[in-house]
Amino acid sequence: MERPTPNMLAPDPATRQPLLRLTGVHTHIGQYHILHGVDLQVARGELAVLLGRNGAGKTTTLRTIMGLWRASSGSIHFDGRDITRLATSDIARAGIAYVPENMAVFSDLTVRENLVLAARDGPLDAARVDWICGFFPALRMFWHRPAGNLSGGQKQMVAIARAIVEPRKLLLVDEPTKGLAPAIVHSLMAAFRELKAQGATILLVEQNVHVVRALGDTASVMDGGRVVHAGPMAVLAGDAALQQRLLGLSLDTQP
Template sequence: MSDTILTLAGVHTHIGEYHILQGVDMQVPRGGLSVLLGRNGAGKTTTLRTIMGLWKASKGKIHFDGRDITAMATPDIAQLGIAYVPESMAIFSDLTVKENLLLAARNGPLDNSRVEWICGFFPALKKFWNYPAGNLSGGQKQMVAIARAIVEPRKLILVDEPTKGLAPAIILSLMAAFNELKASDTTILLVEQNFNFVRKLGDTVAVMDDGRVVHTGGMQALAEDNDLQQHLLGLSLAAHQ
């Protein structure tokens, strides 16, 4: 985590007549897990979508791994080694679990050893390997979405609300997967409302409010400062342990 893999400098995003991001400045260190926190409507999801090129920045610059990606198309951004797991999961419901992963394997056939590694965290994937993904439960669909993002090594994974609606056992598996990804030098930028989850995983944190980043620092420091939590988020993490 000695250098920065992603930088947003003065990023503004308009969606129709709405000015959502209003000058976002943020740096994501390489090789760790950075958490993006904030109240509902603060601009967290818009930030991820703007990084991925799904919504275009109207002002400012986004640099990834030394390259300006501000105006790049989403497929070109993905080719640089960025994966995105949206809150909606966006899986292909009519395709099987296997076919969903095949579509995400840009470099050819599935790597069986990597699939086995992924199924070690999410055994249900193997059980439903040839089932239409649309027939799975919400938690199982989230497993498919995460698996699709990591079916090949990525430099950066953007993940929006991965634990929403998941059973505790699946959250523990997700935590183990993220820890192993961090150990493999994969950088993760995570939007999440489950504070107990992020305080155990997060290395750094950025807090958004009204379309801007209003605080950056270490996750542990924020987790230990109830007054700062109340000031930035209007709640205490201790209530979510």
């Protein structure tokens, strides 16, 4: 039996135009110049993967899109609108959700209260909660427990659930599988696939090569604070020499 699906329509391929576009984005954090002219596009309805060695600027890129760190120059356009100088709260209202690497759940609140707080447009949608719990059944088990008492994997489930408790146009997700058990990784992958099938656009920073190969439509590789490669995931996945040059690893590595 199919799970209930959220109120999102699958995209027509003819409408797959950039939903997100970064042009020449520089970001400074204090005295440090982190992003050096990032150019990045994410098409509407795709799952784009942002790759690169540690320190390449991937997390800074996500945080700059979200307005948590301010671009010092360049522009960020989302859904046809310049969001470069918007406050983080306004960027969220425009339809972008962010799941940081540190999970960022409210530890003193229950799982339910975390989701209620994330449901900005009103009460929790029971059908959507059921849909989310189809991927993460443990959420029901811990529904009334403080999120701070959960394991790392369970907190990650709460963080993902918070981001998708209402339909979003774009999800920014930073290394969601880091340190998680294989069964939870499998559930996360299934959730991302169904979100994409229902029309979500996802920009994913991820180091798990199995997840990258299985989910990615496109791959952008960062090095030294800029994007040095962008194209279909199939192109990168099919070129071992390119993988070694850009990433220092093979995407054929087994999980």
